[in-house]
Amino acid sequence: MTDNILKPGRYINGEWNSVHKEWKEGVLKVALCFPDIYEIGMSHLGMKILYGILNQEEDVVCDRIFAPWSDMEKKIRLGQAEFLSLESGRRLKEFDIIGFSLQYEMNFVDVLNMLDLGGVPIFSNQRSGHDSIVIAGGVGVFNPEVMADFIDVFVVGEAEEAILEIVSVVRSWMLDPGCWRTKALEELSKINGVYVPISSIQHPVSSIKKRIIKNLDTAYFPTNPIVPYIQIVHDRIGIEIMRGCPHRCRFCQASKIFQPLRIRSVEKILEITSRSVENTGYEEISLLSLSTCDYPFMEELVRKLEERFRALGVKISLPSLRVETFNNDRMPGIVKRAGLTFAPEAGSDRLRNRLNKTMENEDIIKKANLALKSGWRKVKLYFMLGLPDETYEDLDAIIELSLQIKSVSLSINPFIPKPHSGFERGAMDDVNLLKDKQRYLLSRLNAKPSGKRIRVDFPVPEMSVIEAVISRGDRKVGGLIYRVWEKGARLQAWGECFDYKIWEECFTECGIDPKDYLKKRLDDEILPWSFVEA
Numbered sequence: 001m002t003d004n005i006l007k008p009g010r011y012i013n014g015e016w017n018s019v020h021k022e023w024k025e026g027v028l029k030v031a032l033c034f035p036d037i038y039e040i041g042m043s044h045l046g047m048k049i050l051y052g053i054l055n056q057e058e059d060v061v062c063d064r065i066f067a068p069w070s071d072m073e074k075k076i077r078l079g080q081a082e083f084l085s086l087e088s089g090r091r092l093k094e095f096d097i098i099g100f101s102l103q104y105e106m107n108f109v110d111v112l113n114m115l116d117l118g119g120v121p122i123f124s125n126q127r128s129g130h131d132s133i134v135i136a137g138g139v140g141v142f143n144p145e146v147m148a149d150f151i152d153v154f155v156v157g158e159a160e161e162a163i164l165e166i167v168s169v170v171r172s173w174m175l176d177p178g179c180w181r182t183k184a185l186e187e188l189s190k191i192n193g194v195y196v197p198i199s200s201i202q203h204p205v206s207s208i209k210k211r212i213i214k215n216l217d218t219a220y221f222p223t224n225p226i227v228p229y230i231q232i233v234h235d236r237i238g239i240e241i242m243r244g245c246p247h248r249c250r251f252c253q254a255s256k257i258f259q260p261l262r263i264r265s266v267e268k269i270l271e272i273t274s275r276s277v278e279n280t281g282y283e284e285i286s287l288l289s290l291s292t293c294d295y296p297f298m299e300e301l302v303r304k305l306e307e308r309f310r311a312l313g314v315k316i317s318l319p320s321l322r323v324e325t326f327n328n329d330r331m332p333g334i335v336k337r338a339g340l341t342f343a344p345e346a347g348s349d350r351l352r353n354r355l356n357k358t359m360e361n362e363d364i365i366k367k368a369n370l371a372l373k374s375g376w377r378k379v380k381l382y383f384m385l386g387l388p389d390e391t392y393e394d395l396d397a398i399i400e401l402s403l404q405i406k407s408v409s410l411s412i413n414p415f416i417p418k419p420h421s422g423f424e425r426g427a428m429d430d431v432n433l434l435k436d437k438q439r440y441l442l443s444r445l446n447a448k449p450s451g452k453r454i455r456v457d458f459p460v461p462e463m464s465v466i467e468a469v470i471s472r473g474d475r476k477v478g479g480l481i482y483r484v485w486e487k488g489a490r491l492q493a494w495g496e497c498f499d500y501k502i503w504e505e506c507f508t509e510c511g512i513d514p515k516d517y518l519k520k521r522l523d524d525e526i527l528p529w530s531f532v533e534a
């Protein structure tokens with residue numbers, strides 16, 4: 001089945017710590033689906049948490065399934081391979097619950113594709129009787145309307161507790177052959193944080209309030225994560241040390257979605273880290289949170305991790321740092337000094353202040369150069385293009401700032417005013433303006449007198465515009481996604497697969513003007529996501 005397939009390790013089974021349970025009558029079957037390829041999905045902590053929670057349940061079988069790469073899909077469509085769950089080798093339509101993790105809007109097309117490959121009707125109103133219940137969670141459901149025609153049940157917020165409540169309702173439904181599907185959906189809609197978008201169901205509340213777990217120390221954490229055969233994007237142990245962020249940058253959707261701030265204790269982190277290292281053999285631990293350096297007991301934590309793991313050769317990596325709280329002197333030898341990443345977002349202090357970001361250029365330059373001197377290999381800076389109130393002087397400031405750092409690369413992404421962020425009603429630059437600004441920045445970089453080479457990554461602006469239309473979309477945009485899927489678009493998050501021409505054709509066919517989704521929204525306008533309380 002995997003002959004002539006790129007990376008067959010994406011589709012084989014039996015990795016270390018994967019769970020295989022007996023597929024038998026009376027057991028609830030859940031498929032955890034990630035609408036992107038194995039290497040991305042296997043790097044996602046949320047998948048690991050839900051896989052662990054569900055497989056702890058005696059009468060639940062929980063399998064994983066990922067989107068196939070195009071070579072594998074071709075084989076499946078030709079009947080030369082099958083699209084099956086990894087653990088039990090079953091088709092999606094054989095599962096009672098199909099759960100999608102929606103993390104990125106550009107993956108939405110692949111939700112439809114996976115349902116189709118799995119033999120499940122794509123539209124929720126085409127599912128009947130005891131057909132699988134299709135649920136979705138993740139940051140992508142904070143505007144659920146876009147996917148409302150395809151998903152039976154949305155879980156808004158943190159799913160650790162809600163998933164077991166859902167399992168319990170679906171289990172009762174499965175055991176009662178006389179119970180109507182609509183009745184089961186109605187019961188599910190009564191669970192806090194759950195949104196069932198079928199018009200025949202009157203939701204008991206007018207808004208959906210996200211679920212949160214109160215205490216990270218008592219929350220489940222997967223200490224025996226699966227160790228893949230192939231290299232994945234985050235090929236290390238990820239330990240979540242904090243959830244939420246103490247800052248409120250105005251453009252940031254994540255800080256709102258994940259608020260309030262919750263902190264895992266040093267003792268708990270040490271305990272779960274020790275068990276994870278023992279159970280996997282990994283030699284690198286990543287300390288995860290939206291802003292790792294804001295962890296209030298960082299010095300104590302890193303010192304204790306060093307005491308415990310130094311002799312084993314285990315290294316610690318810190319993925320997300322803020323200049324204000326980064327202190328190289330507080331980082332002992334166990335901290336991996338590979339790439340140091342800061343996100344100034346804007347080139348000038350003036351514009352950064354407007355974003356509610358407090359870091360200053362002087363501090364960024366000083367700390368980045370000090371870090372480079374003391375062993376960090378390179379510095380990467382993240383900026384956004386098209387921020388509200390941005391001027392060409394702010395773009396010049398990106399170049400001036402970068403030139404003052406000895407070894408630096410830049411990632412400059414179009415600004416997208418995301419739902420639930422402080423700019424959710426703001427406008428986004430269109431493709432032409434974004435391209436003009438990219439050209440301007442490149443010309444300024446090439447004109448610099450120092451002859452210094454600076455690597456710059458610009459994502460394709462067209463892709464960012466599609467991401468914006470989907471993230472700010474309504475049910476009409478769901479129709480667009482369906483048409484784009486029908487016309488053959490797949491894996492649109494991947495530059496080599498992204499096909500803007502198909503999107504353009506479908507905009508016309510569906511009567512959608514992307515500008516309507518990029519424009520400024522009035523203060524009294526009801527937004528598609530207004531009923532979701534983040």
Ligand code: SF4
Nearest residue numbers: 245247249252255290
């Ligand atoms: S951008 Fe980073 S630091 Fe700012 S609020 Fe969001 S997560 Fe926190």
